[in-house]
Amino acid sequence: MPENTDKTIQELVKEWLELDQNEATRKEIQDLSDNEDYNELEKRLRHRIAFGTAGLRSSMQAGFAHLNPLTIIQASQGLASYVISSSSTSTQTSQLSVIIGHDHRHNSSTFAKLTATAFILKGIKVYFLEDLVHTPLVPFGLNLLGSNAGVMITASHNPARDNGYKVYWGNGCQIIPPVDAGIAAAINENLIPVEGAWDTNILDREEGGLVEKVKGKVEEAYFERVKGMVEGMAVKGEEKVRFVYTPMHGVGLEPAKQVVRILGVEDGVVVVEEQAKPDPDFPTVKFPNPEEKGALDLAMATADKHDITIVLANDPDADRFAAAEKVDGKWQILTGNQLGVLFASHMISTSSLPTSEVALLSSAVSTQMLAAMGQIDGFHHEETLTGFKWLGNIAQQITARGTHKAVYAFEEAIGYMFSDVVHDKDGIAALSVFITMLKKWTAEGTTPAGKLQQLYEKYGFFESCNGYVVSPSPDVTKRVFDGIRKLGDGSGKKYPGSLGEKEITYWRDLTEGYDSATTNGVPVLPVDKSSQMITVGMDGVRFTIRGSGTEPKIKYYVEAKASGKEEAAKAAKTVADNIVKEWFKPEVHGLVVQS
CATH class of the missing domain: 3.40.120.10 (Alpha-D-Glucose-1,6-Bisphosphate, subunit A, domain 3)
Structure with missing residues (x-):
């Protein structure tokens, strides 16, 4: 305007x-x-x-x-x-x-x-x-x-x-x-x-x-579609599952009730009553986002009262999904990436299509574990820009080509898309699929944490260290990124040769339009000169830095792969610290560091 x-x-x-x-x-x-x-x-x-x-x-x-x-x-x-x-x-x-x-x-x-x-x-x-x-x-x-x-x-x-x-x-x-x-x-x-x-x-x-x-007509057709999807994932037997559910003061409870009826698990669900009804003031949470620190505390306390070890949640408009598990007496909130690969593994294992004909998508700031899974298991993996506007549209384009069917997509901000239902993130569809996963894992004698361990042992341990700094203005953000690009001038490259003690082996700049891995140096993903986004590859580590489009932030998403969890976590943390210290330079640019 x-x-x-x-x-x-x-x-x-x-x-x-x-x-x-x-x-x-x-x-x-x-x-x-x-x-x-x-x-x-x-x-x-x-x-x-x-x-x-x-x-x-x-x-x-x-x-x-x-x-x-x-x-x-x-x-x-x-x-x-x-x-x-x-x-x-x-x-x-x-x-x-x-x-x-x-x-x-x-x-x-x-x-x-x-x-x-x-x-x-x-x-x-x-x-x-x-x-x-x-x-x-x-x-x-x-x-x-x-x-x-x-x-x-x-x-x-x-x-x-x-x-x-x-x-x-x-x-x-x-x-x-x-x-x-x-x-x-x-x-x-x-x-x-x-x-x-x-x-x-x-x-x-x-x-x-x-x-x-048309609410009644659309809802009826929606739940029939969800039912058809999860019926194809059903496991034999009558495994009982128990979990606490919270709609986070939003609209998720009624559709969630439909899901548990479809899956026959009504007896195993405890709802967080204090957060059950739609309330636009969100009185029990500082931010009504399951990702925010403390947002799931009430749900976990409810689970403790009922001796339940699984918490499931939707955000207020129920397009996102979150989960937590109590492991060895301590609550662990599953990250968006962990949930993403758990869903991916389940989608591949329950698909009626040959694996070679299946496509799974993730965004550029999400875990590289999905790509590693695709290389080993043989499904097609494609990366898109951040946001389900890209994941949904690209998924449709892939399916339209006829060589693969894009059945699933995710990004690390607890968003999961199941193409048989909608080409957008859907927390209720995710809830329904996760319950089928719980039933399957129960039959196999494992849990979400146990299944994750199996995946890590097969594909490698991937650990993330994400964060952001607050920038005083878009001009400062641009100055930070331009300064990073100029670090490559001395080496004759279009990008810096190293960060910390690690050599840079891959560089993609979707602002300037350069990709070191393509034959002509032109990125496959769309270039946008109005936004700042750079992806970097190093030995065992990949990260993306970008300027937020909606907040005064410069965000970093670092992921490391190693043979063990601690080793991967340490490598990711080291690179994240180096990004902030050597590239962002808060004291020079007046940036405020957050974790």
Whole structure:
């Protein structure tokens, strides 16, 4: 969306008050103006919220820079316009359709209704998921109903003050370039709310047959699909499994109940009651993200009370999945990479296809163990850029080629995709598969930790050391990366010759567009000069450093492979420390080190 650089702050206040018909958000801006709080008004009004490949995500406040009823209407009018202009049936707009869902966050229902209204007013049919749903139901329903696009109102595991506007395209995947840029441009051209844009009662009037409430239909088909997937993984016998489950104050409990009924394990599940009901304030956790320190403490305490050694969790919109196991009296939270390879091993062992015809995917910052498994077991492995927008789209492309079927993909941020259900991460599908794994391991007399040990002994021990530093600005982040690249100047290479005591044997720079392993030096993965991302290979170690697209962070993902766990962990930690000390140079650039 265009920046408001050529207007005075008084002009921006006037523009906001002319456009916004929501009493609460109008009052926010009016009060700031009356109090002459120009610093806050500059933050709220000067820059417009940016539309990117994840759609929109921000705190819920008045102003062009945040999510609120007006910016939701603007985004929806633009998206609706783009759907029409990009469709081959644009002259018959009544044939176009969109599916819209929402979670339980503050304002999610209102934002979903305003979104639906914008599409109806454009003559586009709305399939409305009229109650709380978990995020994967939108891409699933999009494919089921043959829609042109989908919108899910959710901020996933962000803090309570945030919300988001997640967009899927007609193939059931998150949007990627150039669609994202096209939608952003269309939003710029549709900033004035049209007549009726604020009247969400149009959904109840269902004028012209443009509204169909479909939650029941879509859910029924979704769980039939999940059931078909896990039935193909079933083990013989009636092994009993016990675990504690938490939906983390989100929408996961109802779909999780469906899963345990399908798998016949109702008697073995204990729910964390304090976190069972949807609560947009997330009162028992500092951050509603199972990856955050302390987020699973209540679930583990519940498990201890019931003498249970397994904890399973979804994040609030249930598109991510987490697990923990009590081993030798101590709780261990499985990392996203550990879960990723456990799922991968299970998918290969239960696939009805020859292994040589199966493809499994992972993102560039995820473990290299999946690639090692592919080399030994013979399945095709492919690496993508970070994010399920890439994993989902590339998986579809691989399957469309006809030589392999992409059945599964994951990335280290506890996201797991099962292609037979949706081409996006799905915490409920992951829950269902993990339960089948628990039943299988119980029959074999092992546990998640035991199965991991078996995999390490077969494929090698892979240990990670990930972290980040906080950067004061994008300019500083660029300066850090440019400084790293210049370390290679003295050796005549395009990249540094070493880090610490280790020689660099591989270098891929997806910002500058260089890959030392390709014959022409051009990377296979897409190059993006607007973001910073470098991947480095050394003896037994590989790491990626990148600038975060959503936070003021420079992240590092280090992984080492060795013949033992401790050796691999030590090697990864040493390289991580060297990255921060020798390359990031916090004291030079004013970076704040985090672990």
